[in-house]
Amino acid sequence: MQLIRDFFISTTLLLLASSLFAQIALPTLHQPVTDLTSTLDTQQVQLLNDKLLQLSETKGAQLAVVIINTTESESIETYSLRLAEKWKLGRKGIDDGVLLLIAKEDRELRIEVGYGLEGVLSDVVCKRIIDEIIVPEFKQNNFYQGIQAGVDQIIKLIEGESLPEPKQGAKDQDSSFAFVLIFVLFALAGFLRRLLGRFLAAIIIGAIAGFLIWYATFILIASLAAGFFAFILTLSDLTAGKNFLNRSGGFGGSGGGFRGGGGGFGGGGASGRW
Amino acid sequence: MRSLQLLSLLCFCLTLTACGYNDLQVQDESVKTHWSEVINQYQRRADLVPNLVSTVKGYAAHEKGVLLEVTNARAKVGSIQITSDMANQEAALRQFQQAQSELSSALSRLLMVTENYPELKSDALFRDLMAQLEGTENRIAVARNRYIQSIQEYNATVRKFPSNLTAKMFDFEVKPNFTVENEKEISTPPKVEFN
Numbered sequence: 001m002q003l004i005r006d007f008f009i010s011t012t013l014l015l016l017a018s019s020l021f022a023q024i025a026l027p028t029l030h031q032p033v034t035d036l037t038s039t040l041d042t043q044q045v046q047l048l049n050d051k052l053l054q055l056s057e058t059k060g061a062q063l064a065v066v067i068i069n070t071t072e073s074e075s076i077e078t079y080s081l082r083l084a085e086k087w088k089l090g091r092k093g094i095d096d097g098v099l100l101l102i103a104k105e106d107r108e109l110r111i112e113v114g115y116g117l118e119g120v121l122s123d124v125v126c127k128r129i130i131d132e133i134i135v136p137e138f139k140q141n142n143f144y145q146g147i148q149a150g151v152d153q154i155i156k157l158i159e160g161e162s163l164p165e166p167k168q169g170a171k172d173q174d175s176s177f178a179f180v181l182i183f184v185l186f187a188l189a190g191f192l193r194r195l196l197g198r199f200l201a202a203i204i205i206g207a208i209a210g211f212l213i214w215y216a217t218f219i220l221i222a223s224l225a226a227g228f229f230a231f232i233l234t235l236s237d238l239t240a241g242k243n244f245l246n247r248s249g250g251f252g253g254s255g256g257g258f259r260g261g262g263g264g265f266g267g268g269g270a271s272g273r274w
Numbered sequence: 275m276r277s278l279q280l281l282s283l284l285c286f287c288l289t290l291t292a293c294g295y296n297d298l299q300v301q302d303e304s305v306k307t308h309w310s311e312v313i314n315q316y317q318r319r320a321d322l323v324p325n326l327v328s329t330v331k332g333y334a335a336h337e338k339g340v341l342l343e344v345t346n347a348r349a350k351v352g353s354i355q356i357t358s359d360m361a362n363q364e365a366a367l368r369q370f371q372q373a374q375s376e377l378s379s380a381l382s383r384l385l386m387v388t389e390n391y392p393e394l395k396s397d398a399l400f401r402d403l404m405a406q407l408e409g410t411e412n413r414i415a416v417a418r419n420r421y422i423q424s425i426q427e428y429n430a431t432v433r434k435f436p437s438n439l440t441a442k443m444f445d446f447e448v449k450p451n452f453t454v455e456n457e458k459e460i461s462t463p464p465k466v467e468f469n
Contacts, residue, residue, distance in 0.1 A: 003408050004382045007415075077412050123409030124402045131401075219295065219440075225285065232282045266311075267416030270405055 002271075024072050024079075029087045031258045032056070035067045037104050044144045048151065053258065060166035061096035061117065061158050062089040062261060065147060069105045076103055076271055080112040090114040090263020096163055097263035098154060100147070109134065110271040111154070118268040120161040121154065129153050130272035138274040185209060189234040198235055206231030294437025298446050301428040305449060308421040309361045315414045316351070316374055322410060323348040323377075326403050330384065333394035340384050347373075347380040364450040371452065381407075418452060425451045 027034050032052035033045050040048070048065060056062050064087065071079040080101045090097025095116035102109045111126040133153055137146030185205060192201035210227025214220070327341055334341075351373045360366045388394055395401075429448050432441040440446075 003385050003404065003411060007378065007382065007411055077415070081416060122406075124405045127401070127405035127408075219293075219443075222293070229282045229285050233279060236279050236282075267413040268409060269412075270409060 023074060023082070026083050026086050027066065027068070029064065029258060029260060032063065033065045035065075037067050037069050039067055039104060039143045040147075048148070051151065051155070055155055055158065056258070057166060059158060060091055060094065060163055061098065062091070062258075062263065063098045063100070063151065063154060063158070064089055064258075065100045065102075065151065067102045067104060067143075067147075069103065071103050071106060071108075076101065076106070076108045076110045077267070079103075080110045080269075081265060081267060084112045084114070084265045088260035088262045088264075090116060090261055091164075091166075092262030094164055095263040095265070096158070097260070097265065098158070100150060100154070102143075102147070104143075106273075107138075108271065108273045109138075111150075111269045112265060113269040114263045114265050115268070116163070116263070117158065117161065118266070120157050121269070123268060123270050125157070126268075126270035127272065130270055135272055135274045181212070185230065186233075189230075193234065202231045202234040205234040293440045294431055294434075295440050295444070297431050297437060298428075298441060298444070301424065301431055302446065304424045305361070305421070305428050308417065308424045312414070312417045312421050313356055315410060315417045319407070319410045319414060320348055320351050320377070322403060322407055323381075325399075326381075326384070326407065329397065329400050329403060330388060330394060333391050333397070334387065337387050340380075340387050344377075344380040344384050347377040351377050362447075362449055367450050367452075422452055425449050 027036060031049050033040070033048045035045060052063050052065070066083065074082075080099060083101065084097065084099045087099075088097070089099060095114040097114035098117060098121065099112040100109070101112065109130060111121070111130060113121045113126060129150055134146040134150040137143070137149060185208065188208075189201060189205045192204055195201070196204070206227040209230035210223045213226040214223035323344060327344055330337070331341060354370055354373055356370070357366070360370065388400075429451075431437045432446050432448050
């Protein structure tokens with residue numbers, strides 16, 4: 001029984017995962033369709049790619065199709081989640097990623113659904129797509145037809161769901177509060193130096209820094225240390241500090257290629273075999 | 275003079291991390307979040323049981339023993355008071371694990387019994403419930419895995435130097451982890467059946 005088998009496999013792998021079972025390497029994400037078994041011909045891969053890229057551009061959701069030979073000693077659920085987590089399909093915060101994984105020699109497949117799509121692609125729905133749409137085709141060795149029909153159904157369901165509009169060239173600014181604070185302190189230090197002279201400014205900045213650390217952590221030693229170093233820095237020339245800050249700012253993101261958007265997965269979806 | 279500035283700047287930034295204090299905060303929160311997720315998924319499974327029992331009863335009413343076992347196991351799981359601090363107390367955690375494990379065993383036995391009823395297996399409602407149950411079991415496994423990892427990360431920070439000093443200062447203790455239940459059962463490799 002699938003359930004018993006999966007339960008024992010999950011529990012076993014849970015306990016012995018890192019050391020004992022050799023986990024096979026995960027493929028890299030370059031385009032929506034990754035066929036490592038040469039089941040699909042170039043034209044079929046192209047058609048699927050176009051369809052899935054269009055979905056990503058118009059709807060935002062990222063659906064990837066992967067065909068491998070075997071997941072070896074790993075259960076398809078564990079492999080699928082590992083891959084989905086590595087590729088981070090779907091947009092960050094929206095988690096609208098889906099992975100259709102086919103292990104051809106194992107005769108197993110799985111639809112792995114991101115958190116954001118669990119409502120429309122529930123476990124029951126995924127199971128039905130697998131059992132009623134994909135598997136009947138696979139049983140007759142019609143792999144492209146099965147994948148295409150499954151993908152079409154999944155896209156149809158995703159289209160029906162209201163998701164945030166995909167942004168063009170969106171940038172994720174990950175600013176650490178601490179850096180902002182340091183920058184503000186330095187700016188203030190520079191200003192005070194000109195106003196009050198080096199020594200006085202150093203004392204004030206040292207006191208502020210010390211107080212801030214004390215307020216945040218109540219660790220006396222850390223506060224004293226922070227105050228002391230801020231004092232030293234303000235006393236000396238601040239150019240070193242400014243250069244450091246300039247280099248650390250600006251995280252660029254280059255476009256091009258199909259890349260995961262940072263979506264999360266929780267183990268939702270369904271598996272099947274033919 | 276320049277190298278002194280750089281050194282001072284570096285030390286200033288290091289003091290902001292205050293010897294693991296922030297790490298402990300973040301990781302403690304992470305443990306709490308992951309624990310909630312574990313509880314949620316176990317609850318989700320428990321919620322499926324009544325429907326499952328009634329569907330199976332429709333086809334296999336005389337399998338009283340197994341059905342009763344599942345119902346009782348679910349009741350036991352439901353009777354355990356889940357407190358927010360439960361995950362930190364070894365005994366409470368053990369009790370919780372035990373009850374969930376009993377429900378797992380009861381469910382396995384029930385499903386093995388259903389193998390003898392092809393009409394039940396082709397019932398649409400039963401198939402849907404099975405899909406939901408399998409999905410939930412997978413989610414439980416994922417939630418447990420992530421919870422265990424978060425505990426390991428947290429415990430490592432509590433133990434490592436110098437963050438262990440900070441941990442002692444603020445009463446951050448090592449948290450108990452999920453243990454191996456039914457070690458013998460798990461050590462035998464699962465049989466893979468091809469239908």
